[in-house]
Amino acid sequence: MPVDYHLHSQFSGDSKTTLEAICHTAVERGIAEIAITDHMDYSYPDMRPDHQIANIDDYFDTIARYQERYKGVLTIRTGIEIGMEPHHLASCDAFLKQYPFDFVIGSIHECCGLPVSRAVYFENKTKEQAYETYYSAVLECVKAFDNFDVIGHLDYCKRYYPGEYTSGDHFIAQPIVEELFRTLIAKGKGIEVNTSGFRHVSQMCMPHYDILALYRQMGGTRITIGSDSHVAEYVGFHSEDTAERLKQLGFDHISTFEQRVEKKLSL
């Protein structure tokens, strides 16, 4: 039952991977369903050139062709990873209302106008301040915005923190994370498990298993699995063992989406 609900292709400015390569690899690896989720970032001060889809109509048309080509072999959903910041939410909403996406990941890549992926974000901040500022921005977006299905790579800042990573870092700012989960659950929104973390210094998915357990204990059930692959080689990366781990943590299904409606895949 492996799935991959976070994939970048040639339509993201930061990927050159063709849909053919993604679909071919997915089938080869026995993946039943994928969602293409290319980037559209509304970030300060302008849209990030490497995080946007240049031709959205071409994006829909091309995915539709592959849906037809792989019919009965691989289910392909048309998703998007929308980059959010609190002051750009109206633009995100207007964009999303124009197109019939199956699935929307809401991700925060920029915080207080700074890219979290660059050292400048962490300058003059302790590790605690960097994490708290990031989670607070996520919380602010989640409180003010409804047009997403899951929040992407929740503890994204751990991937880029330039200092030492320690195994307890995911407990930083837990009260904010708890408020975030209460808000998401009340709104019927979910989170993703982003397995790209297994490729980075923490050697752990985003968010950490302990945080996934907290989400489940608080009543969270809506969860997707995605590799955040920008190259075909990582399609389905750790999908199967992550699903197994979710089962152990008490989840009885993972979520897939068609036309923004959740479909449950039993674990």
Ligand SMILES: [Zn+2]
């Ligand atoms: Zn992202």
Ligand SMILES: [Zn+2]
């Ligand atoms: Zn991504």
